[in-house]
Amino acid sequence: xxxxxxxxxxxxxxxxxxxxxxxxxxxxxxxxxxxxxxxxxxxxxxxxxxxxxxxxxxxxxxxxxxxxxxxxxxxxxxxxxxxxxxxxxxxxxxxxxxxxxxxxxxxxxxxxxxxxxxxxxxxxxxxxxxxxxxxxxxxxxxxxxxxxxxxxxxxxxxxxxxxxxxxxxxxxxxxxxxxx
Amino acid sequence: xxxxxxxxxxxxxxxxxxxxxxxxxxxxxxxxxxxxxxxxxxxxxxxxxxxxxxxxxxxxxxxxxxxxxxxxxxxxxxxxxxxxxxxxxxxxxxxxxxxxxxxxxxxxxxxxxxxxxxxxxxxxxxxxxxxxxxxxxxxxxxxxxxxxxxxxxxxxxxxxxxxxxxxxxxxxxxxxxxxxxxxxxxxxxxxxxxxxxxxxxxxxxxxxxxxxxxxxxxxxxxxxxxxxxxxxxxxxxxxxxxxxxxxxxxxxxxxxxxxxxxxxxxxxxxxxxxxxxxxxxxxxxxxxxxxxxxxxxxxxxxxxxxxxxxxxxxxxxxxxxxxxxxxxxxxxxxxxxxxxxxxxxxxxxxxxxxxxxxxxxxxxxxxxxxxxxxxxxxxxx
Numbered sequence: 001x002x003x004x005x006x007x008x009x010x011x012x013x014x015x016x017x018x019x020x021x022x023x024x025x026x027x028x029x030x031x032x033x034x035x036x037x038x039x040x041x042x043x044x045x046x047x048x049x050x051x052x053x054x055x056x057x058x059x060x061x062x063x064x065x066x067x068x069x070x071x072x073x074x075x076x077x078x079x080x081x082x083x084x085x086x087x088x089x090x091x092x093x094x095x096x097x098x099x100x101x102x103x104x105x106x107x108x109x110x111x112x113x114x115x116x117x118x119x120x121x122x123x124x125x126x127x128x129x130x131x132x133x134x135x136x137x138x139x140x141x142x143x144x145x146x147x148x149x150x151x152x153x154x155x156x157x158x159x160x161x162x163x164x165x166x167x168x169x170x171x172x173x174x175x176x177x178x179x180x
Numbered sequence: 181x182x183x184x185x186x187x188x189x190x191x192x193x194x195x196x197x198x199x200x201x202x203x204x205x206x207x208x209x210x211x212x213x214x215x216x217x218x219x220x221x222x223x224x225x226x227x228x229x230x231x232x233x234x235x236x237x238x239x240x241x242x243x244x245x246x247x248x249x250x251x252x253x254x255x256x257x258x259x260x261x262x263x264x265x266x267x268x269x270x271x272x273x274x275x276x277x278x279x280x281x282x283x284x285x286x287x288x289x290x291x292x293x294x295x296x297x298x299x300x301x302x303x304x305x306x307x308x309x310x311x312x313x314x315x316x317x318x319x320x321x322x323x324x325x326x327x328x329x330x331x332x333x334x335x336x337x338x339x340x341x342x343x344x345x346x347x348x349x350x351x352x353x354x355x356x357x358x359x360x361x362x363x364x365x366x367x368x369x370x371x372x373x374x375x376x377x378x379x380x381x382x383x384x385x386x387x388x389x390x391x392x393x394x395x396x397x398x399x400x401x402x403x404x405x406x407x408x409x410x411x412x413x414x415x416x417x418x419x420x421x422x423x424x425x426x427x428x429x430x431x432x433x434x435x436x437x438x439x440x441x442x443x444x445x446x447x448x449x450x451x452x453x454x455x456x457x458x459x460x461x462x463x464x465x466x467x468x469x470x471x472x473x474x475x476x477x478x479x480x481x482x483x484x485x486x487x488x489x490x491x492x493x494x495x496x497x498x499x500x501x502x503x504x505x506x507x508x509x510x511x512x513x514x515x516x517x518x519x520x521x522x523x524x525x526x527x528x529x530x531x532x533x534x535x536x537x538x539x540x541x542x543x544x545x546x547x548x549x550x551x552x553x554x555x556x557x558x559x560x561x
């Protein structure tokens with residue numbers, strides 16, 4: 001059972017002459033000759049991006065317009081190629097989000113280092129960094145290839161937030177002071 | 181037309197030479213474009229379709245069509261080759277390195293002169309072939325001159341002083357010499373057939389076409405039906421002689437980088453390219469004349485009959501153009517077959533090439549020759 005003997009037939013004269021094989025090959029290529037093109041005319045036509053695509057990492061606002069990043073620097077530490085550099089800072093008094101305490105003063109992602117692994121998105125406790133659909137980055141200098149904070153927010157836009165955890169935290173703290 | 185005949189012989193020769201260059205270069209260039217397009221379409225791609233000079237972009241319908249066909253890439257390529265830096269590597273033998281592309285061009289353009297490419301009727305109703313030099317040796321001249329083409333490849337490979345180019349040159353010489361034998365033997369039955377004992381012998385290609393335009397069933401048969409084995413052997417040898425896939429051993433870019441022209445660039449490289457396509461054109465033309473009835477529109481329908489129907493007897497220019505069109509159509513179809521095969525069949529291994537040439541095609545060609553010699557002797561007895 002383990003060994004199945006297969007009879008190997010010697011090649012017939014037609015097979016050895018190779019001409020019928022060439023003829024059938026020519027038939028196949030002729031079929032393709034009249035078939036419509038498979039090519040995506042790239043700059044004019046764009047590919048459809050599948051869900052879950054990992055494009056350029058971006059920062060996002062919540063629906064209230066607050067920047068979600070609290071500069072915990074987890075992404076900076078987890079980033080395998082060390083592409084992320086964050087300068088943390090206090091959120092100013094009177095901005096309405098003082099209870100969040102911290103936000104990034106500067107947030108740079110060096111796209112020449114980024115490997116699009118998505119670990120920053122995975123590790124982020126605030127759901128502030130997302131790898132979104134942009135797949136093509138280009139620039140003339142190394143400096144142009146570093147995405148600064150404003151550019152990151154511009155690319156990221158606003159994403160829905162189901163929890164609004166900082167609002168809930170603020171409300172809880174107001175109702176029961178001392179249990180902060 | 182009269183003023184042309186009054187010119188001195190030297191002027192006429194120079195004019196004819198310029199005409200050959202002016203016709204062959206663009207056709208060879210167009211073939212290179214066609215090659216890229218055919219390969220693209222066979223691989224389900226659109227192929228080169230971007231280049232568009234601004235003043236052609238304003239032409240409403242024609243402009244976009246030409247753009248999609250990649251016609252301007254042809255001009256762009258040609259200009260690029262012309263204006264690129266003419267690089268000569270330091271390790272080469274300068275004289276032979278520069279001479280090789282020109283040596284490649286000479287046989288490629290010379291063979292065109294003895295190939296008839298059309299016909300017209302003079303006032304007496306005789307069929308006069310359109311040919312630059314209607315010599316009686318015809319095919320012999322084509323073979324004699326075209327076999328010189330291999331020297332260019334050897335010269336290029338040897339002068340390049342590089343192992344890849346050298347190997348390409350060696351392969352080229354071995355391959356071309358091997359297949360020359362089958363090529364020559366394959367056409368002999370045709371000439372045994374048309375040179376009946378007792379008639380004046382000829383090797384003229386125009387004469388072969390005349391034999392394929394005779395009235396009657398056997399007279400009007402194209403030789404491809406009469407001698408299919410000859411045609412097959414000739415076609416396969418033609419592929420080998422013009423270094424086309426699956427026989428492009430001299431170039432075989434996957435194992436030899438670029439083969440004999442590895443060290444070449446810019447215009448010198450493009451001369452090799454044009455020479456290859458000119459060889460293909462002449463080869464296809466010879467195949468058309470020998471086996472596909474030359475300028476006869478259909479088997480058993482001669483050009484004389486067709487022009488009788490259309491009443492072309494009094495219009496030599498029109499008749500010439502129509503016959504030229506029919507002939508060119510066949511030649512271009514054969515060129516398409518060359519490309520079609522190139523993008524279908526993978527390259528043979530070198531030992532397979534030698535085996536096919538010496539152990540298969542040569543015995544087949546010899547057997548074919550003997551069979552037809554006996555058959556013709558028996559029929560014409």
